[in-house]
Amino acid sequence: MKISLPKSIVILAALAVPLSATIAQEKFPSEPIRLIITHAAGGTTDMAARVIQPYFQKAVGVPVVIENMVGAGGNIARGYVFRQKPDGYHLLVSQQPSMSSGEIVSGGKFKVLQLTHLYNIAGKNYNCVAVPFDSPIKTIEDMKKASQREPLTTAGTGIGSNAYIVAMLIKERVGVNVTYVPFNSGAQAALAVAGNRTQMGAGALDSYFPLHAQKKLRILAVTGPARDESHPEIPTMKELGYPQVTLDQMTGVFAPPGLPKNRVDVLIAAFHKAMEDPEFKAAAAKAKITLQPLAGEQFLKASHEMYDTIQGLKDVLKSGVRKKKK
CATH class of the missing domain: 3.40.190.10 (Periplasmic binding protein-like II)
Structure with missing residues (x-):
């Protein structure tokens, strides 16, 4: 015997499905991906993003658009990406340990270790x-x-x-x-x-x-x-x-907290393919970018170590921050 559920129960069941589960079921990627850069064009963060962008775009199969979102020492961009829906279409390109300093010292509206750590591109650019x-x-x-x-x-x-x-x-x-x-x-x-x-x-x-x-x-x-x-x-x-x-220091790519694993895997695979492209390696060498590929958990571990370093330097770093007048 076929049993039909009341419409109200069906609607409630649909609403109970977590956002992350809904996102995970959608085809990905199916629209342009934005790379949000913390600083203006011409800097080292911007350079790393622009050198890898065409190769990442080729690997991921959709347009990849670069956007420089400057301000507050990079915290405007970091806070913006942190608040986005975890669908993989808004990615942050930022340096560490400056991002940790942005949270710990400057009070940025984001949590470094809650961000999804996708792929580190460069390092040792002292x-x-x-x-x-x-x-x-x-x-x-x-x-x-x-x-x-x-x-x-x-x-x-x-x-x-x-x-x-x-x-x-x-x-x-x-x-x-x-x-x-x-x-x-x-x-x-x-x-x-x-x-x-x-x-x-x-x-x-x-x-x-x-x-x-x-x-x-x-x-x-x-x-x-x-x-x-x-x-x-x-x-x-x-x-x-x-x-x-x-x-x-290192320069890597992050996504909002809670990005589903299947999308994390797609993005990491695309970045890895881009990093292995001989043409990308030649472009990076020409730009004098020292590559330091780290993916997922390995990237998070290195980032966590830098976060802990900044925590230890908190008092030193806060010495240069002017207190707001009451």
Whole structure:
């Protein structure tokens, strides 16, 4: 005997199906995917996204659109993606540990470790410390002495960014007095240093090195745990006697919390295929991007370690954040 359920029960049963389960059953992908970039065009985060975009697009089978959503040191983009429906069509490209700093230090409206960690693209693109080419400052010790008279204006990306972390480490652990001046991208910050608009700068080596090569600014050191593979002639802060100023970094792709596993698998497979494309590897080498592929849980583990590092530096990093007047 055929039993028909009251319409109200059928409707309630349909409403009880979780959103994630409904999303998981839909064909994916079937519409354009947006890559939301935390900083302006020309910076290292943007560069990593633009180099991989055509190869990811080919691998995933739908248009992939890049959108630079600048502001609040990257927190505008991070908060936006965090709030989106977990359907795989809004992806965030951001650096770590600056994203952890954005949450812990700047109070960003997102939770780093709740984001779906898809794929890390690049790493070991260490930050550097630089001064204008004609600056009388030749060493870190010169920088320290010069800052005793008055704080040195220091260019970098937004509050909480990797450049900001470096500036605060130099301030608190080396004793260089700084006044931090944030820009929307590393390229803009480097131009400010080269143009003598600030007395020093901190930021991704790839943003600063072209102007270093043109003798418009001088890079004094990199802040990574080892010399940068692309420019091994530049010493580390550790080699110069300042091991307390060391910062690793990576640039990866994240999705909103709760992305269904089948969609995670599709996106990871597409990124992996793109990363293995010989043409992509050649393009990355030409752009001097050091690749560091990490997928899923492996990526989350590395991200978690950076998050824990920033938690340990919280008091140091908050020293440069101005308190709002009541």
